[in-house]
Amino acid sequence: MFWIIVSLIAGCIMLYFGSEWLVRGAKGIALRLGITPFIIGLTVLAFGSSAPEAITSIVSSDTPEIIMGNVVGSNIANIGLAIGLAAIVGPMAAMYKDMKLEICTMLVVEAGLCLLALLGYIGIVEGVIMMALLFVFTFVVFKLKGSDKKAREAYEEDVTEETLAPHWLVALVIIGLVLLYFGAKFFIQGAKDLAELMGVSDLLIGLFVVAVGTSLPEICISVIASRRGEADMAVANIVGSNIFNILFVLAIGSMLTDIPVTESTLTFHLPVMLIFAVVMFLMVRFRNRIGRGSGMVLIGMYAAYIAIMAFVPSLMA
16 A cells, blocks of 8 residues: 555656646747747647646556546546635636637537547547547637737746756756656556555546546646636636647547446536536636635535545446
């Protein structure tokens, strides 16, 4: 048990710093190549926030149930934990008119995944379609928001001039990739050993242990952003992450192996994921903010989700 805990903790730490350093190095290189901050925010930062989940999917190709659990569990945790905790730390303004495209896309993508799941598995064809939709989404955002000054500033918010020398930026990218890979290896091995020790399914481990572990960057970013008064960045970060988790992370996993959809995933976990997204959408659409009360509601929903799992063991299969 001791080594399982060590593997999980070491994996989390490596995934966190690997993601941070990969994004920092990539941002710096892109800036030095003359790429505009808007494009960097739209691509490097967006892909970078889903890097832990993506590498975890690649490493988990021999246990596809973990891939599905990771994506669905991460999307639930992103809203229930990340947004919930961030809102409790500091009430967040979230203007619907500024993020209408992104939050509506999140709803459509999650609903689309629920429909795809009716096939019983997510395969390479579905993966290619999802990856193509990701490029379409990125292109549409570029076209619609490229000339919108306020929208550009939102994507450029976390893109700053990097003072490190070019060779150090390249080193950060390489080290970040290495940490992500080995962090995922340690973390997934620890998760598999924990599943075997506890006698639970790979899906359950993916939904909770792996999902929360790979969502740590999003949770930390959202809470810190809320504390600094940068609430719009916290909400946008989660919405973007949930889109990329499906169109990027799940797509990569399905291109490597067929990902089965269990009955409990189809009838319970996916609908719960969609419910969380709808609740967040309604908060933003009709209130243009996510206050402390709303944050407590989201945390309560996540706690209820866990409680239902505990009382209905068949949902963990």
